[in-house]
Amino acid sequence: ETGVTQTPRHLVMGMTNKKSLKCEQHLGHNAMYWYKQSAKKPLELMFVYSLEERVENNSVPSRFSPECPNSSHLFLHLHTLQPEDSALYLCASSLANRGGEKLFFGSGTQLSVL
Amino acid sequence: AQSVTQLGSHVSVSEGALVLLRCNYSSSVPPYLFWYVQYPNQGLQLLLKYTSAATLVKGINGFEAEFKKSETSFHLTKPSAHMSDAAEYFCAVSGNTGFQKLVFGTGTRLLVSP
Numbered sequence: 001e002t003g004v005t006q007t008p009r010h011l012v013m014g015m016t017n018k019k020s021l022k023c024e025q026h027l028g029h030n031a032m033y034w035y036k037q038s039a040k041k042p043l044e045l046m047f048v049y050s051l052e053e054r055v056e057n058n059s060v061p062s063r064f065s066p067e068c069p070n071s072s073h074l075f076l077h078l079h080t081l082q083p084e085d086s087a088l089y090l091c092a093s094s095l096a097n098r099g100g101e102k103l104f105f106g107s108g109t110q111l112s113v114l
Numbered sequence: 115a116q117s118v119t120q121l122g123s124h125v126s127v128s129e130g131a132l133v134l135l136r137c138n139y140s141s142s143v144p145p146y147l148f149w150y151v152q153y154p155n156q157g158l159q160l161l162l163k164y165t166s167a168a169t170l171v172k173g174i175n176g177f178e179a180e181f182k183k184s185e186t187s188f189h190l191t192k193p194s195a196h197m198s199d200a201a202e203y204f205c206a207v208s209g210n211t212g213f214q215k216l217v218f219g220t221g222t223r224l225l226v227s228p
Contacts, residue, residue: 105157
């Protein structure tokens with residue numbers, strides 16, 4: 001148990017649906033991240049939030065919309081996704097948003113887009 | 115900019131044999147280097163990290179890695195493999211300035227046979 005909880009664990013959605021992924025940490029961390037893990041590809045950093053402010057948007061399409069209402073919660077809102085968006089979406093947190101910090105990962109949400 | 119190359123998408127060893135997982139990095143600034151492990155249906159967990167304090171880094175579960183600047187390598191080793199070591203291993207790099215932006219390799223799946 002890493003202290004980072006993601007829900008749901010699995011999600012199947014059609015291309016016209018709207019859904020949200022939720023991430024929660026109670027580790028007292030100030031930075032939170034969304035990563036995308038696709039088969040045979042490196043983990044891709046999507047978004048970084050530091051003290052609830054977005055500090056990185058790694059050229060992610062607008063059909064992915066993050067939200068960080070407070071330092072303990074992070075959401076990823078999904079709409080009009082494409083089949084190639086099917087992947088494991090991982091949330092992570094760290095004490096601070098600086099080089100060398102250890103990341104704590106959740107177990108991920110396995111997303112399938114039909 | 116930073117990047118990581120992991121040689122071999124799969125490595126197979128027998129229980130009790132030496133484990134060697136290779137990682138080469140590229141970084142325009144002094145790097146921080148990490149090894150993470152991912153067990154089935156779980157998120158990533160930190161095995162060890164290099165932050166310039168010592169070139170030989172010891173991690174959890176008997177793993178260690180050596181930073182070799184001349185070879186730009188950070189290979190992961192364990193003297194004797196255990197069945198429970200079967201997992202996917204990711205090497206990652208970040209710069210030592212600015213905010214945390216981990217760049218991951220494509221991963222190496224370790225298979226351990228009895």
